[in-house]
Amino acid sequence: MASPTEPERDPEPTSTDPRPAPAPWGPASGVGSLPGTDPAEALRIVLGELPGMPHLHELPARGAGADLIGRSAALLVDLAVDLTPAGWRLVPRGGVDLRRAQEFLARDLDALHDVAGTHRGPFKVQATGPWTLAAGLERERGERAVVDPGARRDLGQSLAEGIGAHVAEVAARVPGAQVVVQLDEPSLPGVLQGSLPTVSGFGRLSAVEASVVQSELAAVVAAVPGPVVVHCCAHRAPLDLVRAAGADALSFDLGLVQDLDALGAAVEAGTHLLVGVVPGTDATLPAPKATASRLRAWWRELGFSADELHEAVTLTPACGLAGATPAYARAAMTHVREAAEHLLPE
Numbered sequence: 001m002a003s004p005t006e007p008e009r010d011p012e013p014t015s016t017d018p019r020p021a022p023a024p025w026g027p028a029s030g031v032g033s034l035p036g037t038d039p040a041e042a043l044r045i046v047l048g049e050l051p052g053m054p055h056l057h058e059l060p061a062r063g064a065g066a067d068l069i070g071r072s073a074a075l076l077v078d079l080a081v082d083l084t085p086a087g088w089r090l091v092p093r094g095g096v097d098l099r100r101a102q103e104f105l106a107r108d109l110d111a112l113h114d115v116a117g118t119h120r121g122p123f124k125v126q127a128t129g130p131w132t133l134a135a136g137l138e139r140e141r142g143e144r145a146v147v148d149p150g151a152r153r154d155l156g157q158s159l160a161e162g163i164g165a166h167v168a169e170v171a172a173r174v175p176g177a178q179v180v181v182q183l184d185e186p187s188l189p190g191v192l193q194g195s196l197p198t199v200s201g202f203g204r205l206s207a208v209e210a211s212v213v214q215s216e217l218a219a220v221v222a223a224v225p226g227p228v229v230v231h232c233c234a235h236r237a238p239l240d241l242v243r244a245a246g247a248d249a250l251s252f253d254l255g256l257v258q259d260l261d262a263l264g265a266a267v268e269a270g271t272h273l274l275v276g277v278v279p280g281t282d283a284t285l286p287a288p289k290a291t292a293s294r295l296r297a298w299w300r301e302l303g304f305s306a307d308e309l310h311e312a313v314t315l316t317p318a319c320g321l322a323g324a325t326p327a328y329a330r331a332a333m334t335h336v337r338e339a340a341e342h343l344l345p346e
Contacts, residue, residue, distance in 0.1 A: 024122070024311070025053065025122060025180075025249070025272050025314050026050070026052035026053020026121065026122045026314055027052045027053070027310065027314060027315065027337070027340035027341070027343070028050055028052060028053065028314060028315045028316065028333075028336040028337040028339070028340040029050055029052075029053040029054070029055055029122075029124055029274065029314050029315075029316050029336075030046060030050055030054075030055045030057075030124075030316060030317065030321065030333060031055075031126075031182075031231060031233070031251070031276070031280070031316055031317055031318075031319055031320045031321070032055060032057070032058045032126040032182065032184065032231075032320050033057070033058040033059070033060055033068075033320030033321060033322035034046075034057045034058070034059060034320075034321050034322060034329055035059075035061060035321065035322055035323075035324055035325065035326050035329050036059055036061060036326060037059055037061050037062045038059075039057065039059065039107055039108045039110075039111035040111040040114065040115055042057035042059060042111075043056075043057060043111055043112060043115040043116055044115055045329075045330055045333070046333070047115065047116055047119065049330060049333035049334050049337055050333055050336075050337055052121070052122070052337070052340075053121070053122040053123070053124060053180075053314060054116065054119065054123055054124070055123070055124040055125065055126065055182075056108060056112060056123070056124070056125045056126070056170065057108065058071060058126060058320065058322070059104075059108075059322075060322045061322065062104060063100075064083050064097060064100065064101075065083075065097060065098075065100040065101030065102075065103075065104050066101070066104045068128055068132075068136070068184065069087070069088045069128060069133065069136040069137065070083070070088060070097070070101045071101060071104065071105065071127075071128075072127045072128035072133055072159065073088060073098065073101060073133075073137070074098065074101035074102045074104070074105050075105075075127060075159065075162030075163060075165075075166055076155070076158045076159060076162050077158045077161040077162045077165070078158060079154065079155065079158045080092065080093050080094035080098055081094060081097070081098055081137065082094065082095050082097050082098065083097040084138070086138065086199060087136065087137075087138065088136060088137050088138070089137065089138040089139070089140065090137055090138065090139055090140055090145060090151070091140055092140070105166075109169055109170070109173060112170065112173050112174060113173040113174075116173075116174055117173060117174055117175075118176065119174050119176060119177055120176030120177070121176070121177070121178060122177070122178050122180055123170070123174055123177035123178065123179055123180065124179075124180045124181075124182055124229070125166065125167065125170055125179060125180070125181055125182065126181075126182040126183075126184055126231075127159065127162075127163050127166070127181065127182070127183060127184070128159075128183070128184050128185075129183035129184055129185035129188070129217065129220070129230065130152065130155060130156040130159055130183075130216060130217060130220045131146065131152075131185055131187055131188055131191050131213060131216070131217065132184060132185050132186055132187040132188070133145075133155060133159060134146040134151065134152045134155050135187040135190070135191060135196055135205075136187070137155070138199055139151055143198060143199055143205070144196070144198075144199060144205065146187075146191060146196070146205065146208070147205055147206070152216060153216070156216055156219055156220045157223075159220060160219075160220045160223035160224055161223075163181060163224050163225075164223070164224065164225050167179045167181060167224075167225050167226060178226070178227075179225075179226050180226060180227045180228075180229060180249075181224050181225070181226055181227070181228050181229070182228075182229040182230075182231050182251065183220070183221070183224075183228060183229070183230050183231065183247075184231050184232075185217075185230055185231065185232045185242075186232060186233065186234050187234075188213070188232050188234070188237070188238055188241075188242075189232070189234050189235060189236045189237065189238065190234075191207070191208050191213060192207060192208065192210060192213060192238060192241075193207055193236070194206055194207030210238070210241055213238075213241065214241050214244055214245050215245075217230075217241075217242070217245040218244075218245040218246050221245055221246040221247055222246055227248040227249065228246070228247055228248050228249070229247065229248065229249040229250070229251050229272075229274055230242045230245070230247040230249075230250060230251065231251035231252070231274070232251070232252060233251075233252060233253040233256065233276060233280075233318055233319040234256070235256055237252050237253075237256065237257060239252065239257065239259060239262040239263065239266060240259075240262045240265065243262075243265070243266050243269065243271050247271065248271065248272060249271060249272035249273065249274055249314075250266055250271060250272075250273055250274065251273075251274035251276070251316065252273075252274075252275070252276060253276040253318035253319065254275050254276055254277055254298065254318070255276075255318065256318075260301065260302055263302055264302050264303060264304075267302065267304060267312055272312065272313070272314065273312060273313045273314070274313070274314045274315075274316050275295070275313050275314070275315055275316065276316050276317055276318030276319065277291050277294070277295065277315050277316070277317075277318070277336060277339065278291070278317050278318060278332050278335055278336065279317070279318055279319075279332075280317050280318050280319035280320055280321055280323065280324060280332075281321075281323045281324050281328075282324050282325055282328040283328075285331060285332070285335050288335055288338035288339040288341075288342055289339075289342050291315075291335065291336075291339040291342075292339045292340075292342035292343050295309065295313070295315075295339070295343060296309065296343075306345075307345055309343055310340070310343040310344050310345065313343075314340075315336040315337075315339055315340045315343075316336055317332045317333070317336065321333075
């Protein structure tokens with residue numbers, strides 16, 4: 001016990017603390033999907049090209065269950081899906097299609113342990129966001145789940161619980177990782193504008209009020225553990241809405257976002273930016289230094305100090321790379337890493 005005249009001291013930190021230290025956002029990362037079907041090879045490439053903030057790959061070339069909707073449906077708790085000719089549908093109990101999706105995810109986690117188990121620092125995982133998931137799933141009888149407030153609520157709660165379990169599984173396999181969760185929301189603009197097709201394809205679903213979209217997205221963001229990125233590489237990405245929903249970071253295609261006011265407000269609020277700077281499909285890439293110069297010019301246009309740029313942004317491809325050739329996918333990852341190095345203060 002300390003003497004009355006000597007204040008008690010906190011115990012000295014020890015180097016044996018197994019918990020990973022808080023880590024900043026990495027300088028460069030991927031969006032999620034990659035070409036190919038081999039999870040171990042995909043992880044080796046990601047770790048080699050994007051060591052500052054690697055991500056758990058998505059390999060939709062493996063087939064149904066590895067696609068955007070099927071993969072996230074495999075995370076759902078107490079909800080089941082099945083594959084129909086029209087797409088994924090909510091059902092009372094899952095069958096072979098859901099088991100396949102769960103098996104793909106299990107194989108990826110096994111590869112994660114084998115290939116990336118010693119990684120320390122930021123590590124990103126992806127899942128379909130609640131609005132895009134609801135837009136991509138049909139109810140057992142009727143229209144897409146996105147039109148049903150009760151179905152959306154159940155999906156959001158189930159998804160958040162499933163993501164939490166997924167994050168725990170990733171953390172168990174990579175104890176040194178600071179797990180970041182990315183919610184993919186390519187359907188958000190369509191939900192807000194009323195441009196999503198009905199199941200029949202002959203009509204359009206009604207638009208959902210922005211306040212409802214924000215509130216339900218915020219509920220999922222708040223329930224997901226760790227930092228949350230919301231990714232939308234579509235035209236008219238609703239950046240203000242996503243930030244107001246509590247996202248820690250915004251991920252977008254730099255070529256599609258013209259709302260500098262929304263971006264400036266996000267930076268001033270401390271929201272991190274994952275900036276898509278190269279196409280997601282094969283293209284001729286500029287020199288990494290040229291991409292860095294483009295970013296500096298954009299940053300000056302936003303009105304911020306050049307010294308803050310490298311800490312405020314993470315460079316990524318504009319969208320997933322599943323539609324690219326393997327050679328281009330690797331080149332795109334190399335490009336964003338090298339461009340990020342050119343952003344460092346001299």
